Amino acid sequence: MLNQQKLIGYHAGTTFLHRLSGASKLIFFLVVSVAAMVSYDTRFLLFIALASLALFRLSHIRLRDISFVLAFAGAFAALNILMVYLFAPQYAVEIYGAKDVLWTGFGAYNLTSQELFYLLNLLLKYFSTIPLALIFLMTTQPSQFASSLNQIGISYKIAYAVSLTLRYIPDLQEEFYLIKMSQEARGLELSKKAKLAQRVKGNLQIITPLIFSSLERINTIATAMELRRFGKNKKRTWYTYQAFGKLDFLVMALAAALFLLSLSLFAVNQGRFYNPWA
Amino acid sequence: MNKTFSLVLPAIGAALLAVLSQLSFSIGPVPITLQTFAVGLLATVFKSREAVLSVALYLLLGALGLPVFAGGSGGFQALLGPNAGYLWAYLLFALVTSSLTHKDRPFYVTFAANLLGDALVFVGGVLGLHLLGGFEWSYAFSVGVTPFILPDLLKIAAITLISIPLFKSLSFHPYFSRK
Numbered sequence: 001m002l003n004q005q006k007l008i009g010y011h012a013g014t015t016f017l018h019r020l021s022g023a024s025k026l027i028f029f030l031v032v033s034v035a036a037m038v039s040y041d042t043r044f045l046l047f048i049a050l051a052s053l054a055l056f057r058l059s060h061i062r063l064r065d066i067s068f069v070l071a072f073a074g075a076f077a078a079l080n081i082l083m084v085y086l087f088a089p090q091y092a093v094e095i096y097g098a099k100d101v102l103w104t105g106f107g108a109y110n111l112t113s114q115e116l117f118y119l120l121n122l123l124l125k126y127f128s129t130i131p132l133a134l135i136f137l138m139t140t141q142p143s144q145f146a147s148s149l150n151q152i153g154i155s156y157k158i159a160y161a162v163s164l165t166l167r168y169i170p171d172l173q174e175e176f177y178l179i180k181m182s183q184e185a186r187g188l189e190l191s192k193k194a195k196l197a198q199r200v201k202g203n204l205q206i207i208t209p210l211i212f213s214s215l216e217r218i219n220t221i222a223t224a225m226e227l228r229r230f231g232k233n234k235k236r237t238w239y240t241y242q243a244f245g246k247l248d249f250l251v252m253a254l255a256a257a258l259f260l261l262s263l264s265l266f267a268v269n270q271g272r273f274y275n276p277w278a
Numbered sequence: 279m280n281k282t283f284s285l286v287l288p289a290i291g292a293a294l295l296a297v298l299s300q301l302s303f304s305i306g307p308v309p310i311t312l313q314t315f316a317v318g319l320l321a322t323v324f325k326s327r328e329a330v331l332s333v334a335l336y337l338l339l340g341a342l343g344l345p346v347f348a349g350g351s352g353g354f355q356a357l358l359g360p361n362a363g364y365l366w367a368y369l370l371f372a373l374v375t376s377s378l379t380h381k382d383r384p385f386y387v388t389f390a391a392n393l394l395g396d397a398l399v400f401v402g403g404v405l406g407l408h409l410l411g412g413f414e415w416s417y418a419f420s421v422g423v424t425p426f427i428l429p430d431l432l433k434i435a436a437i438t439l440i441s442i443p444l445f446k447s448l449s450f451h452p453y454f455s456r457k
Contacts, residue, residue: 026342034358037358038358073353080361084412088414133342133352136342137342137344157285158335161286161292162339164286165293165339166339169296169297172293172297203301203312207440208444214294218290221286221290222283222285225282226282230282231282
């Protein structure tokens with residue numbers, strides 16, 4: 001049970017992606033993600049999606065390490081795409097200004113080439129951004145996350161708060177399950193055998209001790225940090241700091257180029273959408 | 279208290295949001311997640327600055343790609359897609375509710391404060407569905423608000439019930455005694 005709930009994590013490796021600074025990977029990931037989310041040019045999205053999958057392979061991340069997260073993300077993406085169709089089945093017809101009915105449904109719920117094309121664009125967005133996110137997460141040391149954020153200009157205190165959050169998510173998860181198992185050992189029934197009201201009440205009985213143990217942890221952490229003189233200076237050094245190298249500058253230049261490309265495609269397409277029916 | 283505590287509190291708060299958002303139970307076929315409940319509870323118990331910072335850190339982690347949002351989702355697409363309005367509105371939820379709740383106020387003030395904050399989440403959700411998802415306003419409302427009203431009322435009631443003993447037990451602590 002604990003294994004299933006584990007967040008994906010860092011896997012040590014020697015690929016070129018592991019050797020990049022966390023900051024340059026973060027910048028690349030954010031810039032390219034924004035470009036992929038804003039653009040609806042299918043050619044651009046297809047290029048980014050294929051490149052993301054290629055990078056994914058290059059990172060040597062094994063599918064079984066992330067299959068649980070991929071299943072979740074895939075289900076969520078599929079649900080999103082289905083919801084878009086169910087609640088705006090004619091949206092694409094308005095966008096592309098054409099209507100080629102493939103299947104005559106009920107009322108507005110026919111299926112058109114335009115709607116399928118639009119949903120394909122949405123799917124490509126997921127294929128573009130999810131691999132990039134996983135690559136960043138799994139090839140960057142968690143402790144380098146904080147120095148990466150500081151390196152791109154975020155206050156080191158906020159960056160350190162991110163590091164603390166990452167550090168304590170698994171602890172709190174473990175704490176939750178320990179409390180749950182302890183309560184169940186004392187007779188609390190939380191499985192589907194119990195009535196809904198009983199399950200709700202039972203889950204709430206786990207929240208209160210979780211909050212108190214978290215607050216105790218907060219006091220301990222804050223005191224320990226103070227004793228080590230955290231926050232006394234305007235700047236700090238980072239043990240995990242990695243200066244930008246040539247590869248890092250190349251990666252950031254590539255991110256900028258892709259972003260400019262997506263902007264220029266706005267002009268070429270006269271809007272966000274690439275319209276093959278124009 | 280001190281500056282370090284004011285930083286560690288939202289950090290652990292964001293971790294709590296990440297953990298609690300993954301929990302859900304079903305009413306028939308409909309899954310109900312505790313994401314809204316978690317935001318409301320932190321907003322009720324924390325002061326404004328720490329409540330908003332907790333939510334901001336949580337959104338930042340999600341933006342970085344960590345699967346911390348409800349359903350194990352994350353990544354930039356969650357913050358720019360059709361459901362993004364809900365997530366951004368949690369910042370407002372945290373700000374408004376934490377400003378209005380106080381340890382000495384009666385339970386119905388806590389309920390009303392959470393109700394107001396949650397209403398702002400719905401406003402944000404509908405705006406997001408319309409502007410980012412391309413839905414008509416009526417569709418955005420019927421799919422983005424109507425099915426969630428009853429579950430969210432239950433969550434707000436749970437927040438109200440759970441915060442009463444929490445405030446009593448936390449009054450020994452210098453930070454919470456001034457909430």
